[in-house]
Amino acid sequence: MSEAKRVCAPVSESDLCGLVAGDRVLLSGVIYTARDAAHARLVELIRQGKKLPFELDGQVLYYAGPTPAPPGRVIGSVGPTTASRMDPYTPEILKAGIKGMIGKGERSPEVVDAIAKYRAVYFAATGGAGALLAKRVLSCQIVAFEDLGCEAIHKLEVADFPLIVINDCFGNDFYRQIRSKYEMDLP
Amino acid sequence: MRKISASQLVTRIRDACIQACTVLPADVLTALENALAKEESPTGRDVLQQLIENARIAREEGIPICQDTGLTVVFVEMGEDVRVFGGNLLDAVNEGVRLGYSEGYLRKSVVSHPLARTNTGDNTPAVVHCFLVPGDKITVTVLPKGAGSENMSCLKMLTPSDGADGVARFVVDAVIKAGSNPCPPIIVGVGLGGTMEMAAMLAKKALLREVGKPSANPTDAALERRLLEAVNATGIGPAGLGGRVTALAVHVESFACHIASLPVAVTLQCHAARHASFTL
Numbered sequence: 101m102s103e104a105k106r107v108c109a110p111v112s113e114s115d116l117c118g119l120v121a122g123d124r125v126l127l128s129g130v131i132y133t134a135r136d137a138a139h140a141r142l143v144e145l146i147r148q149g150k151k152l153p154f155e156l157d158g159q160v161l162y163y164a165g166p167t168p169a170p171p172g173r174v175i176g177s178v179g180p181t182t183a184s185r186m187d188p189y190t191p192e193i194l195k196a197g198i199k200g201m202i203g204k205g206e207r208s209p210e211v212v213d214a215i216a217k218y219r220a221v222y223f224a225a226t227g228g229a230g231a232l233l234a235k236r237v238l239s240c241q242i243v244a245f246e247d248l249g250c251e252a253i254h255k256l257e258v259a260d261f262p263l264i265v266i267n268d269c270f271g272n273d274f275y276r277q278i279r280s281k282y283e284m285d286l287p
Numbered sequence: 288m289r290k291i292s293a294s295q296l297v298t299r300i301r302d303a304c305i306q307a308c309t310v311l312p313a314d315v316l317t318a319l320e321n322a323l324a325k326e327e328s329p330t331g332r333d334v335l336q337q338l339i340e341n342a343r344i345a346r347e348e349g350i351p352i353c354q355d356t357g358l359t360v361v362f363v364e365m366g367e368d369v370r371v372f373g374g375n376l377l378d379a380v381n382e383g384v385r386l387g388y389s390e391g392y393l394r395k396s397v398v399s400h401p402l403a404r405t406n407t408g409d410n411t412p413a414v415v416h417c418f419l420v421p422g423d424k425i426t427v428t429v430l431p432k433g434a435g436s437e438n439m440s441c442l443k444m445l446t447p448s449d450g451a452d453g454v455a456r457f458v459v460d461a462v463i464k465a466g467s468n469p470c471p472p473i474i475v476g477v478g479l480g481g482t483m484e485m486a487a488m489l490a491k492k493a494l495l496r497e498v499g500k501p502s503a504n505p506t507d508a509a510l511e512r513r514l515l516e517a518v519n520a521t522g523i524g525p526a527g528l529g530g531r532v533t534a535l536a537v538h539v540e541s542f543a544c545h546i547a548s549l550p551v552a553v554t555l556q557c558h559a560a561r562h563a564s565f566t567l
Contacts (some may be wrong), residue, residue: 137404167351167394176392177351182435182468204435205468205527226526227435227470228559229337230354231345249406250354250394262337264330264528275467278529282328282522 104262110158111199111221119221119265121272126260127223131160131202133254135181138245139189146196153244153253160200161193165250166240167230175240175256177230180204183222187211194218206275207267216271223263236261289366289423291567293374296425299565300383303429304359305391307563308351311342315560318498318535322472322525331530335472338525338558353470353559356393357431359384359413360491368423377415380427385409396434416488428495428564436473436557439465442487445549451510454479454551459517461553462534467527470557472535474498475518478552479507481542486550493538494556500538507539514539525558535560 102124107115109129119125132154134142145152163183167176183203186193190201191214199220204227207215215222225233237256244253266274316339323335345352361380371379388395388410397411398404441461445453458477465473478489501508514537524530535558544550 165354165394165396167354167356168392170350170392173350176394177345177354177356179354181355182438184468204470206466224467224526224528226334226337226341227467228353228557229341231348231350231352232337232341234350235344249408250396251406275527278328278330279522279524279527282524282529282531284520284522 109160109200109258111160112158113219116199116219116221116269119268120270121265121268121274121277123265125223125263125265127160127263128259128261129257131162131256131258132243133164133166133256134161135163135165135251136185137248137251138253139186139193141245143189143192146192154255156197158197158199160202161198162256163201163203166254167250169240175234175237178234178237179230180225180227183207190214194220202263212267212271212273215267216269219269221265221269222267224266225261225263233261289369290372291369291425293371293379295567296371296376296379296427297383297386299567300361300380300427300429301387301390303427303563303565304384304387304393304431307429307431307561308356308391308393309349310346311352311559312562314498315535315558316342319472319558322532322535326525326530326532328524328528328530330528331525331532334525334528351393352561353433353557354394355396355433355435356388357433358397359410360430360432361413361415362428362430362495363415363417364420364426365417366422366424367419369425376417380413380415381411384411384413424566426564426566428562430495430562433557433559436469436555439469440490440552440554442483442550442552444483445551446547447549449549453549454510455514455517457551458514458553459521461555462518462523463521465555466523469555470559471523471527472525472532472558474556474560475514475534475537476554476556477514477537477539479539479541479550480544481550483550485542486552487554489540489542490552490554493540494554494560495562496538498560499536502539504541507541511537511539
């Protein structure tokens with residue numbers, strides 16, 4: 101495997117253009133958690149032209165809902181959730197300025213196109229590795245929709261968060277590329 | 288008639304919820320280590336190493352293996368010669384879940400109605416399956432079921448002419464459609480026969496078997512071998528990032544069925560195959 105690329109969040113246009121499907125990435129900086137319910141609310145605010153809970157430009161969304169932090173810890177377990185549930189909202193979210201998304205699983209063709217159109221990137225984190233990923237979170241603060249419980253938007257400061265580029269701004273899809281390499285015919 | 292206090296059940300269910308969510312069972316960990324020995328894909332190996340390390344961190348630090356600590360499925364085998372006193376069984380199960388999820392800092396992932404969608408705040412109600420069995424013991428198994436894998440489950444009423452080939456096509460198709468979503472390497476639970484609801488229940492029960500232990504029924508065991516080979520030929524691999532190990536095991540449970548029917552249910556279990564049991 102090639103060496104991981106270091107990327108800062110929020111992400112810059114030049115960093116984005118250097119990322120290709122299959123690249124391993126260590127992400128550091130600030131990211132925001134948002135899952136189903138938070139996406140529904142964000143898109144509603146965007147459609148109504150209302151003030152958003154944080155500036156979306158260049159930001160990275162993490163599709164995740166952490167477990168509560170036990171005493172003395174920054175956060176509980178925090179791995180990615182299935183990204184495709186956010187597909188219906190994603191083109192509007194990208195149009196509004198979001199540049200990166202972290203989740204797991206394949207995206208719809210519409211989202212893959214939108215990622216290329218708005219020059220963004222979709223990363224996968226390892227699903228089910230929430231205890232390991234929590235080690236890379238330095239701070240956690242709820243910034244919106246606290247009533248949603250685990251689905252509230254949490255602002256996370258992360259260091260060397262391990263990711264892999266699935267969909268890049270050139271329209272590539274790593275899941276589709278790599279699967280064919282290991283697919284076998286059965287007799 | 289033997290008696291067991293509801294409060295004793297509550298405490299044990301609370302503990303089982305916490306244990307299931309933080310300690311990956313030994314058979315699952317062994318299966319992941321065996322998968323690492325087999326996996327050829329560098330990214331697949333990297334993912335498997337992360338998962339083994341993740342299980343160690345969760346166990347040593349007492350935090351959940353996965354942030355999706357699930358909808359709590361509870362199987363109760365209730366002896367015909369034992370009864371619960373000082374409360375009823377269903378309330379005791381839900382109180383145990385409530386305590387486990389709050390005291391164990393587990394995620395509350397349950398909404399009260401599928402359309403109204405208000406979080407209940409304590410991960411109740413649990414999905415409880417109760418079976419009457421001979422004897423004077425109560426055996427409880429807690430299976431926190433994450434939605435990433437559960438959402439990929441499916442069921443089809445095949446007909447007898449579809450046979451084993453039809454079953455294999457349906458199961459492999461389910462795994463391919465699911466792709467990376469259910470957090471592979473997965474355990475595939477297959478319920479074969481009975482009626483619609485029976486097939487679904489058999490598939491779920493199949494997940495409780497020790498990982499990779501073949502069915503005692505030779506027909507089902509042969510189907511398990513065939514399905515595992517086919518599923519691992521998809522190339523999906525660990526985390527869907529390509530590789531030889533898409534599934535750690537396929538478990539088939541079967542039951543008699545109608546002369547006109549061949550029901551098949553598939554439930555996918557992520558690699559965080561969590562469950563904890565106790566007997567009182």
